[in-house]
Amino acid sequence: MSGLTHSIERPVNERIRDWKEIRTAVPHNLASREAERCNFCLEAPCSKGCPSGVDVSAFIRRIRTGDLKSAIRIIKESNPFAGVCGRICPADQFCIGECRNRFATAPVDVASLQRYVADVELLKGYRPPRIERRKGAKKVACVGGGPAGLACAVFLARRGHNVTVFEERERPGGMLTYGIPSYRLSQEIVDAEIDQIRQLGVRVVTGRRITDLRKLKAQGFAAVFVGVGAWNSKWQNIEGTTLRGVWDAMDFLTAAKFGPKRPRVGETVAVVGAGNTAMDCAGAAQRLGAGRVIIIYRRGRAEMPAWESEVALTFKEGTEFMLLTAPKRILGKDRVEAVECVKMRLGPKDESGRPRPIPVPGSEFVLKVDTVIQALGQETDRELLAGLGLKTDRGGLVRVRKNGATGIPGVFAGGDVTNGGATAVEAIAAGKAAAEAIDQYLRRK
Amino acid sequence: MTTAVEHTLLNVDFCGVKFINPFILASAPPTTTGEMIMRAFDEGWGGAIIKTLVPEGEVVRNVAPRLASLPYGKQRMAVLENVELTTDRGVKVWLKEIGQIKRRHPRRVVIGSIMAAGPAKKDWQELTRRVQDAGADMIECNLGCPHGMPERGMGSVCSQDAEITKHITQWVKDVARVPVIIKLTPNITDIKVTARAAQAGGADAISAINTVAGLAGVDLDTLVPLPSVKGLSTYGGLSGPGVKPIALRAVCEIFKSTNCLISGIGGIGTWRDAAEFILLGSTTVQVCTAVMHWGYRIIHDLCDGLSNYMEEHSFASIADMVGLAARKITMHESLSREYRLVSAIDRDLCIGCGLCHVACRDSAYQAIEWDPKRREPSVDEEACVGCGLCSHVCPVDGCVALKESKVPLKKKR
Numbered sequence: 097m098s099g100l101t102h103s104i105e106r107p108v109n110e111r112i113r114d115w116k117e118i119r120t121a122v123p124h125n126l127a128s129r130e131a132e133r134c135n136f137c138l139e140a141p142c143s144k145g146c147p148s149g150v151d152v153s154a155f156i157r158r159i160r161t162g163d164l165k166s167a168i169r170i171i172k173e174s175n176p177f178a179g180v181c182g183r184i185c186p187a188d189q190f191c192i193g194e195c196r197n198r199f200a201t202a203p204v205d206v207a208s209l210q211r212y213v214a215d216v217e218l219l220k221g222y223r224p225p226r227i228e229r230r231k232g233a234k235k236v237a238c239v240g241g242g243p244a245g246l247a248c249a250v251f252l253a254r255r256g257h258n259v260t261v262f263e264e265r266e267r268p269g270g271m272l273t274y275g276i277p278s279y280r281l282s283q284e285i286v287d288a289e290i291d292q293i294r295q296l297g298v299r300v301v302t303g304r305r306i307t308d309l310r311k312l313k314a315q316g317f318a319a320v321f322v323g324v325g326a327w328n329s330k331w332q333n334i335e336g337t338t339l340r341g342v343w344d345a346m347d348f349l350t351a352a353k354f355g356p357k358r359p360r361v362g363e364t365v366a367v368v369g370a371g372n373t374a375m376d377c378a379g380a381a382q383r384l385g386a387g388r389v390i391i392i393y394r395r396g397r398a399e400m401p402a403w404e405s406e407v408a409l410t411f412k413e414g415t416e417f418m419l420l421t422a423p424k425r426i427l428g429k430d431r432v433e434a435v436e437c438v439k440m441r442l443g444p445k446d447e448s449g450r451p452r453p454i455p456v457p458g459s460e461f462v463l464k465v466d467t468v469i470q471a472l473g474q475e476t477d478r479e480l481l482a483g484l485g486l487k488t489d490r491g492g493l494v495r496v497r498k499n500g501a502t503g504i505p506g507v508f509a510g511g512d513v514t515n516g517g518a519t520a521v522e523a524i525a526a527g528k529a530a531a532e533a534i535d536q537y538l539r540r541k
Numbered sequence: 542m543t544t545a546v547e548h549t550l551l552n553v554d555f556c557g558v559k560f561i562n563p564f565i566l567a568s569a570p571p572t573t574t575g576e577m578i579m580r581a582f583d584e585g586w587g588g589a590i591i592k593t594l595v596p597e598g599e600v601v602r603n604v605a606p607r608l609a610s611l612p613y614g615k616q617r618m619a620v621l622e623n624v625e626l627t628t629d630r631g632v633k634v635w636l637k638e639i640g641q642i643k644r645r646h647p648r649r650v651v652i653g654s655i656m657a658a659g660p661a662k663k664d665w666q667e668l669t670r671r672v673q674d675a676g677a678d679m680i681e682c683n684l685g686c687p688h689g690m691p692e693r694g695m696g697s698v699c700s701q702d703a704e705i706t707k708h709i710t711q712w713v714k715d716v717a718r719v720p721v722i723i724k725l726t727p728n729i730t731d732i733k734v735t736a737r738a739a740q741a742g743g744a745d746a747i748s749a750i751n752t753v754a755g756l757a758g759v760d761l762d763t764l765v766p767l768p769s770v771k772g773l774s775t776y777g778g779l780s781g782p783g784v785k786p787i788a789l790r791a792v793c794e795i796f797k798s799t800n801c802l803i804s805g806i807g808g809i810g811t812w813r814d815a816a817e818f819i820l821l822g823s824t825t826v827q828v829c830t831a832v833m834h835w836g837y838r839i840i841h842d843l844c845d846g847l848s849n850y851m852e853e854h855s856f857a858s859i860a861d862m863v864g865l866a867a868r869k870i871t872m873h874e875s876l877s878r879e880y881r882l883v884s885a886i887d888r889d890l891c892i893g894c895g896l897c898h899v900a901c902r903d904s905a906y907q908a909i910e911w912d913p914k915r916r917e918p919s920v921d922e923e924a925c926v927g928c929g930l931c932s933h934v935c936p937v938d939g940c941v942a943l944k945e946s947k948v949p950l951k952k953k954r
């Protein structure tokens with residue numbers, strides 16, 4: 097993470113005692129100074145680096161000239177989740193990674209500036225501009241109320257279509273709501289930006305699981321976007337996983353956020369896996385009062401799939417990393433009492449292109465723990481997708497063209513369900529691209 | 542991206558000519574050719590003043606380099622100096638291009654900038670006729686270029702003399718069928734005198750300012766002043782953010798001393814600058830250096846920002862704003878002597894640099910005490926005269942401000 101983020105990070109000792117955001121609001125003077133550093137480059141490379149296509153240099157110039165109203169308009173034109181992405185985008189891979197200042201001094205902290213604009217305008221009561229529904233507008237359904245489905249709905253509504261989002265869970269937002277912990281992304285921001293989407297005239301129906309696309313057709317929906325994400329946790333079936341105190345990562349994160357009761361984690365927590373979800377589980381466990389949190393990962397530092405920024409954050413908050421270690425079985429009578437692990441070494445590359453971990457015989461040891469969280473990654477719900485009539489590849493991903501077309505006329509898909517779990521902004525970009533394609537499809541019809 | 546370049550709030554009538562927005566490209570490098578002006582119009586500019594035309598037969602040969610600039614902190618080109626002459630393209634070429642621009646952009650305003658020698662009535666009138674016949678919507682007489690041209694009896698020497706200013710205005714007005722703008726130099730003791738002369742000559746509008754005479758610096762290795770043209774230099778004209786205060790004063794003085802409409806120029810780069818020029822009396826505004834720095838594309842943020850500002854303040858039109866701040870300029874004598882201010886330092890924001898203490902100690906009234914152990918300044922309200930120096934030197938935004946006070950001033954001195 098670059099630039100401003102350091103100056104707004106709360107001290108670790110304070111922040112791990114609560115669930116409030118790690119980063120405080122971006123102060124005005126820091127934002128305007130950071131904005132001064134933007135060169136207003138030609139064919140701004142930062143904008144090209146943004147999957148959702150935000151016109152970065154244009155909005156930064158508006159900060160610079162004191163016109164935040166235009167700044168938020170410019171961001172929202174391309175990305176309805178301005179405040180969300182300003183917080184959770186791995187921007188080093190996107191806009192910030194492209195900033196030409198990196199060759200002179202340091203890149204402009206675009207993400208913090210976007211967050212600043214979104215927060216200030218939200219406080220001022222930002223409302224999206226009203227849009228007219230087209231006469232004879234066709235009905236379109238977005239299945240799944242995550243960033244992909246909601247973004248698709250926004251861009252369809254802006255083109256005058258009549259859009260309904262169907263979300264199976266109690267709240268919309270997908271992983272933004274149920275996955276990402278509130279200390280990285282406050283729920284108020286997610287809710288506020290979804291409210292703005294509703295204000296555009298998008299209907300968001302929650303508590304409705306869609307299992308049959310033909311029924312939607314029968315109800316008069318002329319096109320469907322499927323953005324159901326990847327919610328099935330990979331599960332390692334070793335001995336002891338049915339003991340109390342063994343959690344699936346998603347269940348754990350959701351319970352930590354919404355209860356009904358927050359998980360009681362005890363003194364020592366082992367998180368198995370080293371992706372972003374594992375890092376979030378570790379951070380949540382810290383905030384639930386664990387005395388010791390350990391990430392257990394079978395490969396080495398270089399192979400950890402989590403982003404550098406997330407690893408750094410987790411490390412800073414005091415989580416230990418037990419690398420080249422794999423759990424063999426979980427021990428306990430009724431509740432978890434310990435986990436037996438084995439040391440690993442790295443062998444030649446496997447089919448994933450990473451070195452294969454190989455157990456070191458006789459290196460077993462027992463670690464006393466009170467909670468084990470399995471965070472081994474997510475996959476799609478193949479059964480659901482088959483029921484919806486969608487073809488999947490070997491990895492269970494829905495196959496689509498660039499614009500989200502599935503091959504079934506009028507059915508489009510995007511987001512985690514097609515890429516297996518990437519980033520919110522890529523899900524938004526997929527929803528946006530599909531909206532364009534759906535619009536064209538409906539005009540042709 | 543959609544922007545406000547065509548926002549109806551920004552429509553403005555200037556001497557009977559309709560502009561979609563008040564932003565005009567000043568006669569300068571951004572209007573070097575017709576092709577460039579058409580691109581600027583594609584981007585959204587309301588009007589453009591062609592690079593100044595001189596009578597056929599005047600030889601214009603430019604030098605290189607012709608620019609020098611002063612950076613200030615992170616701001617590059619805080620002041621720009623130029624020694625560029627008028628257009629080096631022929632009159633006929635320009636006349637053809639004016640027609641082309643108007644055909645492609647009938648709703649955008651093309652203004653012909655012309656210049657001739659002080660006594661050359663025939664030249665002034667001929668250029669006026671030819672430019673208006675070519676289709677220009679307005680004429681701007683450049684009486685303000687401070688370098689090169691004065692040696693030929695043209696440019697700023699004209700608007701440094703009230704009589705010459707008046708005559709030229711009359712000559713041009715005698716043959717003009719389109720509105721006439723007189724562009725004045727700021728390089729004069731009292732711009733009100735030449736502004737009134739332009740009005741007396743019948744000017745429809747005044748534009749101000751042309752560049753401020755200056756010298757950007759000296760190359761300390763070669764000992765040649767800047768810009769160095771193969772070892773020699775000459776005085777030039779300054780523009781850009783640094784000249785804005787000079788221009789604002791000129792505009793305000795012209796507004797208060799004539800009835801002419803005003804096109805404000807000098808250091809405009811953001812919508813805020815433009816709003817200030819309008820509030821001090823300008824009906825349209827011209828931009829040169831900021832476009833040289835950032836390109837035509839700044840028209841989008843100029844229009845977005847100005848229209849948002851107007852909405853927030855419920856101004857129904859540009860005309861509603863013109864001169865509102867100028868009314869609040871008065872004689873020094875009329876300013877309140879009862880208004881008592883003292884410095885107030887925000888302890889939470891203070892970083893303990895001590896600059897306010899040093900400034901007050903060495904350049905004011907020793908009213909800020911300094912605790913060296915805690916690195917903490919504190920204001921002695923009885924000694925503070927409220928001059929405000931401390932608030933200007935403080936490096937932290939909003940840390941030192943002035944507040945009203947009932948504590949009487951006790952003169953220590």
Ligand SMILES: Cc1cc2nc3c(=O)[nH]c(=O)nc-3n(C[C@H](O)[C@H](O)[C@H](O)COP(=O)(O)OP(=O)(O)OC[C@H]3O[C@@H](n4cnc5c(N)ncnc54)[C@H](O)[C@@H]3O)c2cc1C
Binds near residue numbers: 185264268272307510
């Ligand atoms: C713990 C965690 C942390 C993350 N951190 C980041 C981060 O820092 N930055 C980042 O950019 N990305 C992050 N991501 C990834 C990001 O959240 C996802 O890529 C993004 O949410 C995908 O959006 P989506 O709309 O495709 O799917 P989802 O967000 O999963 O939304 C799909 C929605 O569809 C609903 N649904 C499923 N089936 C049905 C059905 N049959 N009928 C109706 N509704 C249905 C689901 O309930 C869900 O609400 C993180 C993910 C996780 C799990």
Ligand SMILES: Cc1cc2nc3c(=O)[nH]c(=O)nc-3n(C[C@H](O)[C@H](O)[C@H](O)COP(=O)(O)O)c2cc1C
Binds near residue numbers: 592625780
């Ligand atoms: C390089 C350069 C050339 C200029 N040439 C002309 C000119 O030919 N005619 C003219 O009227 N003004 C000319 N000007 C002055 C500008 O029109 C304008 O009055 C001045 O630059 C102040 O505005 P600014 O601060 O926006 O640049 C020139 C300015 C520059 C910088």
Ligand code: SF4
């Ligand atoms: S700006 Fe263009 S014309 Fe001027 S010196 Fe640079 S390259 Fe040459």
